Amino acid sequence: MDFVADNLFDERKIRALTIVDNFSRQCLAIHVGQSLKGEDVVAVMQRLHQELGVVPERIQVDNGSAFISKALDRWAYD
Numbered sequence: 001m002d003f004v005a006d007n008l009f010d011e012r013k014i015r016a017l018t019i020v021d022n023f024s025r026q027c028l029a030i031h032v033g034q035s036l037k038g039e040d041v042v043a044v045m046q047r048l049h050q051e052l053g054v055v056p057e058r059i060q061v062d063n064g065s066a067f068i069s070k071a072l073d074r075w076a077y078d
Contacts, residue, residue: 001061003036017044022060028052038069045075 004016015036019029031044049055059076061067 001041001059001067003064017041019044019048038067038071041067041069042071042075 001017001019004018005013006016007013012034014032014034017029017031017036017040018027020027028048029044031040033040045055
């Protein structure tokens with residue numbers, strides 16, 4: 001998982017959460033918004049769990065503030 005950031009033509013900022021399976025190189029999800037937080041990451045992971053029926057055994061992220069959240073820690077623990 002990682003975030004990509006960019007600006008729109010009118011200087012508004014957007015962020016995209018990208019989730020990629022490192023083994024298959026398949027992009028599992030891209031979630032775009034102006035302000036994405038840990039709760040948004042959890043919502044995308046829950047949606048993937050519902051669609052695919054499995055959860056990852058291992059998650060690789062950087063130490064960005066969006067990944068350091070109680071909501072994501074709680075989801076990963078559960």
